[in-house]
Amino acid sequence: MTLPTPLTGVIPPVCTPLTPEGEVDTASLTSLTDHLVTAGVDALFVLGSSSEAAYLTDAHRRTVVETVTGHVAGQLPVLAGVIDMTTPRVLDHVRAVTAAGADAVVATAPFYTRTHPAEIERHFRLLAERATTPVFAYDQPTSVPLKLSPDLVLTLARDGVITGLKDSSGDEGSFREVLVNSRALPGFSVLTGSELTVDSALAMGADGVVPGLGNVDPEGYVRLYRACRAGDRERARAEQERLCRLFGMVRVGDPARMGGSSSALGAFKAALHLRGVIACPVTAEPQVPLSAAEVERVGKFLAGAGLL
Amino acid sequence: MTLPTPLTGVIPPVCTPLTPEGEVDTASLTSLTDHLVTAGVDALFVLGSSSEAAYLTDAHRRTVVETVTGHVAGQLPVLAGVIDMTTPRVLDHVRAVTAAGADAVVATAPFYTRTHPAEIERHFRLLAERATTPVFAYDQPTSVPLKLSPDLVLTLARDGVITGLKDSSGDEGSFREVLVNSRALPGFSVLTGSELTVDSALAMGADGVVPGLGNVDPEGYVRLYRACRAGDRERARAEQERLCRLFGMVRVGDPARMGGSSSALGAFKAALHLRGVIACPVTAEPQVPLSAAEVERVGKFLAGAGLL
Amino acid sequence: MTLPTPLTGVIPPVCTPLTPEGEVDTASLTSLTDHLVTAGVDALFVLGSSSEAAYLTDAHRRTVVETVTGHVAGQLPVLAGVIDMTTPRVLDHVRAVTAAGADAVVATAPFYTRTHPAEIERHFRLLAERATTPVFAYDQPTSVPLKLSPDLVLTLARDGVITGLKDSSGDEGSFREVLVNSRALPGFSVLTGSELTVDSALAMGADGVVPGLGNVDPEGYVRLYRACRAGDRERARAEQERLCRLFGMVRVGDPARMGGSSSALGAFKAALHLRGVIACPVTAEPQVPLSAAEVERVGKFLAGAGLL
C-alpha cells in the first residue's frame, strides 16, 4: 500500500515471538499483530532493533515480513528494517522485504566497518536509487559508529532520498534541529524512537512515535498520541509518566549477568507472555534469559501500570 | 583438510577483487591466490575484514570461498570469516562456508546489539557446539562493542571451544597475556593481525601472522616469518621496518573525504592493481574511491619498498 | 545568600571574557553580568563548561567568582563550578569558590581516571560532607567517562547529598526518569543544560535551564521561560524555535581546523563582542580562533534572530 505522506501516529516496532527452539512463532506473531492493531496503532515496523532483527536469520526475517503483511492485508502500512553492515548487504534485504510485502524500508548507517559521513550519504543515495519503496533513515548511534547529523538528514530529506527519520538517538537537541528545519518539507516524516518523551516530541512537531514499549502497552501509547493531538497536555503528561514508570522494566536484568538487550527485550517478551499475547517469552541467542525473580519483577511493573 | 595443530606461519586475509559492477572477480581472485601461494604463505584467510567481508552479500561470500578452496584444492588450509551480528546469523554463515569447503571458521563477538562478556562466551560456545570445523576467535574491537578479554580467550581455549585467536586489537599487552598463559595448551594457535609488530609477536611466542598488507607483499612477510623462526633478529627487524614504511599507504586517502576502510582497503587494492595481480582496484559500496593522486602515492610507497 | 528551594528559572553559565593576553577581563565580565541580570535571569552559574572553566587557572577562577559575586552583591544567587579530576582537587576548588562568595557548587563525576559508579557516589558524598554550600551534580558525559545514571542521581537526591542536577547529557529519556521519580523531593532542583529543548524540559517538570546560548540572548531565554510558566505553549515554542535557529552559530567553525569547543565558545564570544557586551572575543589556549569569515557568519545568525 502507499504510505501516508507524512507517515504519522503510533508505529510500534513489533517484537518477534520465538519458539523454545528459536524459530519464529508465527501464531504468536499474528496474535501480537492483532493486539497492536486492535489497540489502534497507525502502522507496524517489523525487523527493527526491538524485533531482535540483529538476531534473526534471513529465513526468519522473510517469515516475519510475510506473516505480518499477510495478516494485516493492507489494513495499515508495514515498514521493515533492513539492518545490515553495508550497502550491498542492505540491498539484498531491501529486495527480500519488498518481495515479502513491506511498504517501506528502514535502514541504518553502515556499521562494523570504520565509516565516514560521506560514505553514509553515499549509502542512503544508493539505497534510494535501487529501492522500489520509500526509505526511512534509522538513527541508532548505540549500534553503529556514527550518529546521523541533522545536516545530513536534512540534505537527504531535501533531495528526496529519504522519506522520513526514525530517531532512536535519545538526543533531543539534534532531533529538534531536524524538526525545526524540515518544516518546509511537508511530506517528510519525523518519528521518535524514545518511549519516554513522546509528549514532548509531538509538542515539538514530531509526526509519530516508534516505541518498543508499545508492544506491551499499545493502548497507552495510542491514548498518549491522541491526547497530544487533541491538545490535552495534562492528560498526555499523566499517560506519559505512567509509561515512564512502566519502562523501568527494561532494567530488571542483572547487569553483572547480562547485557542491555537481554534485559530490555527479555522484559518486553516476558510482559507479552504474562499478558497472554505470546506463547513463549524466549529471546534469541546469545541473549541471557531473565531469571524467575526478574520475570516476577516484570509482573510487578505490569501490575503497577494497571496491565495485569 | 585438517588444520595443523597449532596453525602457524603467514596467513594473509585475502582481499576480494571486484569487477567495476561490484561482483566478485573470480579470475582476479584466482590470480591473487596464486600470488600468495607462490610467495610461500602457509594458509589463507578469506572473508575477513581486509576481504571486505562486511560489504559482500551472501552470494559473494559463497563465490569467494568456493573459488579459493576450489583453486587451492587442499594444498594449504583455507579459513573463512563468518562475520555477522549474532549467533543465529553467524551459524548460517558457518554452514555456508563449511559447505563451500572452508577448513575452519573465524568469528567475532556479537555486534550491533549491546552485548556482555557472558553473552560473548555463550556465543562462542554455541558456535563450537554446532560447527563441524575448528572455530577461531577474532578480536576486532574497532568493529564490535567489546574487546575479548585475555581471561575469556583463555577460558574458551582451555575448554576446547576455540582452536585459536586472531588478535587484531593492536593491544600487545593483552596479546601477551594470552601468549604467556596459553603455553600449557600446545595445540592452541595465537595469531597477530598486526602488520607492524610481526617480529615482536613471534619473539613473544605467537604462532603466526594475518597481515592485510600481506596481500601486497606476501614475499616480504614470508621472509620476515622465516627470519624470525631462524632466529635472525636483525634481518627480521630490517624486513619488518621496510614493511612498516610500506604500510604508510593505508593513510593515502584524504580523511576529510573518506573513512579509514576506504583509504586502507583502497590502497591495498590499488597496490595489487599496480603490481598487475588484479584487474580492477574498485572497492565495494559505499566506500569512497581513491583519487588519481592518491593512487599515485600508493605507487610511490610500492616503489620505495622495491615492489614496482 | 541562601538558595531558593528548589532553584528555578534561567541560570546562564556565564562566559569568561578574556583580554588579548589571556587574562580575565573583569570589566567585560561585569558588563556581561549586567547584560544578564538586566535581562531578568534568576541566578548565575560561573566556571561551567561554557565559562571555559577547563581553561582557567586557579587564579583566573578566583578572579571570576570574586568579580561576579562582588558585582551582584547578593541580588541573585551565584553558583560556581568546581571542575577538576577527583575528590581532593575538587575539594580545593570548593574551598576557593566558597571563600570567594559562591552560594553553591556544581561538580562533575571524576574524570581523567578510569572510574566506576561506586566511586562517583563516594565522590559526591565526600563533597557534600565537606562543603558548606549546597552541591549540584553536573551530568556532562561528553567530558567525563561515565554518565550519571538516574538511579544514582535519585539516590543522592533522596539522601540529601545533592541539592540539584544540572543535566547536560542531551539524553531526555534519562532526564525524564529523574524528573518523574523526584516529584516526592520538592526541594530538589532539576535543571537542563540543553539550549534546544527548554520548552519541553519545563513541560516535563524541570525547574530551570542553564543555556550557554543564554549569554548571547538572555532576554530570549527569559521570555521563553516565562511563556512556559504562563502556559502559553505556542509562544514558548515560537521563541524556542527562534533560539534553535540562533544556536546554529555553534557550528560556524571549520571542523577540519578546530574542535567543537573552539567553534561553539568562539561563536558565543564573537556574538557577545558583536553585540557590544564584551571588549574582546578571544578564547583561551589552545582553542583555535574563528576566522573573519566565520565571525561574519556569527553576525548573520545574530541578524537572523533580530539581535543585530
Added chain:
Amino acid sequence: MTLPTPLTGVIPPVCTPLTPEGEVDTASLTSLTDHLVTAGVDALFVLGSSSEAAYLTDAHRRTVVETVTGHVAGQLPVLAGVIDMTTPRVLDHVRAVTAAGADAVVATAPFYTRTHPAEIERHFRLLAERATTPVFAYDQPTSVPLKLSPDLVLTLARDGVITGLKDSSGDEGSFREVLVNSRALPGFSVLTGSELTVDSALAMGADGVVPGLGNVDPEGYVRLYRACRAGDRERARAEQERLCRLFGMVRVGDPARMGGSSSALGAFKAALHLRGVIACPVTAEPQVPLSAAEVERVGKFLAGAGLL
C-alpha cells in the same frame, strides 16, 4: 640536572604513598625512592598516572616533587607530570614543578574539553615555548579524548618541541611507526609505558621504559632492561614473562565494586606495603580500597614472583 640525550633505561612512575588521612607520606616516599634508586633505575617520573597525580592537590604535588628531587639531589634525573586539562592550567604546573626541582615535564593532550589535533599541536608548542625544561609528550588515550597520532608526534619531535614520548597507549603499531620514523632524530627519546612488552619495545628500538609495576619490582625491570641491552633475548623473555604474571595483580579488585584505577593502584600500594617499602597502602579518594581478601591475593602474586 641536564637530561641525558636521549633519555634511556628504566624510569618508574613513582607511586605516591599517602597517610591514612590522605596527606603525602614523605617518609614513605623517601623510602620508595631509595627502593628504586638502589635497584638501579635510571631516572624517576613523579606525578604520572601511577602516581595518582589526578588525585593529588597542588600542595600535594609540590610536596612530592620537592621530596623526591631533594632526596635524590641530582644523582639521577627527575621528570614530573603536569597533568591538567588545558594549556593555561598545565603551564601553572610547569612553573610549579620546575620551581620544585624537576628536570623535565611530561604533558598529555588536553582533556575534559572536546579537542582536535590542531589544538593538541598548539598546546605542545605553547608548552615548549614557555617551559624552561624539556617537554615529553604523554600518550594516554584511556584518559584523554584523542590519541597522539604518529604523524603529530614526529612533527613535534622534528621541530624540537618535544624531547621524548611516553607512550601508554598500548598500541604497538603506532608506537613502532614513531620508532621507525624517528631514527634520524638521535636525541629523541621514545619510552614505553607498557609493563608487558618491554623486551619487544626495546628490540624495536625504544630508549626506555616507564613501568608502573616497576614500583613493586624495580630489580626485575632493571634486570630485564640490562638483559635486552646485552642481547640476551632468552633471559629477557623469561624475566618479562615473570613480570607479566606478577602484573596479574592489577585485576585483584572486584569490578562490580570498583574501577580499574582502584584495583591497579590499590594492588601496587598493597604490594609496596607488604614488601615493607611504604607505611600505609591507602589510595586517594574516591578510589575504593581493596578488601582483605584482595590484598591477600596481591600477596600471592608477590610470592609467586619470588618477592615475598
